[in-house]
Amino acid sequence: MLHLRMIAPHHLTGQVVELIERTVGTTHLVVLEGAARDPEGDLVLCDVARESADELLQEMRSLGIGRSGSIAVENIDLSISTRADRAEEEAPGEAADAVIWEQLAESTHEESTLTITYSAFLIVATMIAACGVVLDNAILIVGAMAVGPEFGPLAGICTGLVQRLPKAAWRSTIALLVGFAAAIVATTVFSLVMDALGLFHPGMLDKPRPNTSFIWQPDPFSFVVAVLAGVAGMLSLTSAKSGALVGVAISVTTVPAGANAAVALSYGEFGQMWGSAEQLLLNLLGIIVSGSLTLLGWKLLWRTQHARMIRPPGAPRGGSGDA
Incomplete structure (x- = not known):
């Protein structure tokens, strides 16, 4: 799993959250409104399976988060969470085979x-x-x-x-x-x-x-x-x-x-x-x-895996449930 920390301008936070929720293999979503000071904006945190990370990062960049805010990615060495396990199972492919181009x-x-x-x-x-x-x-x-x-x-x-x-x-x-x-x-x-x-x-x-x-x-x-x-x-x-x-x-x-x-x-x-x-x-x-x-x-x-990384509207989140 990877941990994403993003600073999003207030007017883009809703789109960022929606994108995270629509991407398979994501979980542990946290939004701290107004927490960021430089640059000013909302702090958005989430964990994502390595297999889905590249697609999510590309979509974030297309929203302009890299220009108007920031995106930081960290490796998670250990994650004890049922939600994280379900998110990894939901993501297509295997983590060892995933390429994160950024x-x-x-x-x-x-x-x-x-x-x-x-x-x-x-x-x-x-x-x-x-x-x-x-x-x-x-x-x-x-x-x-x-x-x-x-x-x-x-x-x-x-x-x-x-x-x-x-x-x-x-x-x-x-x-x-x-x-x-x-x-x-x-x-x-x-x-x-x-x-x-x-x-x-x-x-x-x-x-x-x-x-x-x-x-x-x-x-x-x-x-x-x-x-x-x-x-x-x-x-x-x-x-x-x-x-x-x-x-x-x-x-x-x-x-x-x-x-x-x-x-x-x-x-x-x-x-x-x-x-x-x-x-x-x-x-x-x-x-x-x-x-x-x-x-x-x-x-x-x-x-070829692109279509499998976006959750259809209304589809249940595989990472949901009791931890």
């Missing part, structure tokens, strides 16, 4: 903005991966994959494309491209410094590297794995199962490919550099394509 857009916006923190994480991850490729150390490669924050902008691009939000897609694209460019340049300098200190040398890059040679030798499986990772990543974001994102991060070789390209560039190994660049682009393209298609599929699926 929440998705907000989370990807935060993770896909070019910030100092984002850039620092990507640069550090690429440097760790650089150590992994020259040492042929798979553990360092996996660690670098887990540290890399690049899935945020990738998810932002997918969300922007599916939701037709060009500014969001462009912002995410800039974060992705500028972030990787900065990481590769910084890691090239890092490689030269490590070479000057005697910790890196050309022979480490040229010798057989059975654990990491795949990074600069892309094959069809590179694209296949990226496609599967894109599907898993978007499912994780839309279902709020963020734990799966760690598995997604360590299944694609975006950061290691950027690191190998940087080290190869520092030693003039242009064959490895271009191979690594191809690996990087294949992974990015695969994730964007499959992630966008996954979101589009969810959007079409939940569109």
Whole structure:
């Protein structure tokens, strides 16, 4: 269940209450007239099943509540209420499958903005991966994959494309491209410094590297794995199962490919550099394509549930009854 807290102008409160009552999966409706001071209006509280939340939020925005008042959404970790149980049973579909597009857009916006923190994480991850490729150390490669924050902008691009939000897609694209460019340049300098200190040398890059040679030798499986990772990543974001994102991060070789390209560039190994660049682009393209298609599929699926989320006039509320 989700808890909604809304500040509605006095002249819209009746429409807000009516909308909540007509939406299946809602309960615990509270109206405090004149309670809000900034902005001035009525405070409206309710709980809603996750399956019905997106439809309700869209209708609220169409009333202009987001402009003239406010809408806040909170997760309810525990709700001991028969009414809440009935509301969840009434809502169509399953909570784990529900997509709240407003929440998705907000989370990807935060993770896909070019910030100092984002850039620092990507640069550090690429440097760790650089150590992994020259040492042929798979553990360092996996660690670098887990540290890399690049899935945020990738998810932002997918969300922007599916939701037709060009500014969001462009912002995410800039974060992705500028972030990787900065990481590769910084890691090239890092490689030269490590070479000057005697910790890196050309022979480490040229010798057989059975654990990491795949990074600069892309094959069809590179694209296949990226496609599967894109599907898993978007499912994780839309279902709020963020734990799966760690598995997604360590299944694609975006950061290691950027690191190998940087080290190869520092030693003039242009064959490895271009191979690594191809690996990087294949992974990015695969994730964007499959992630966008996954979101589009969810959007079409939940569109079929639209009619079931609005209660016909006069129909009894499934969430009513004694608690």
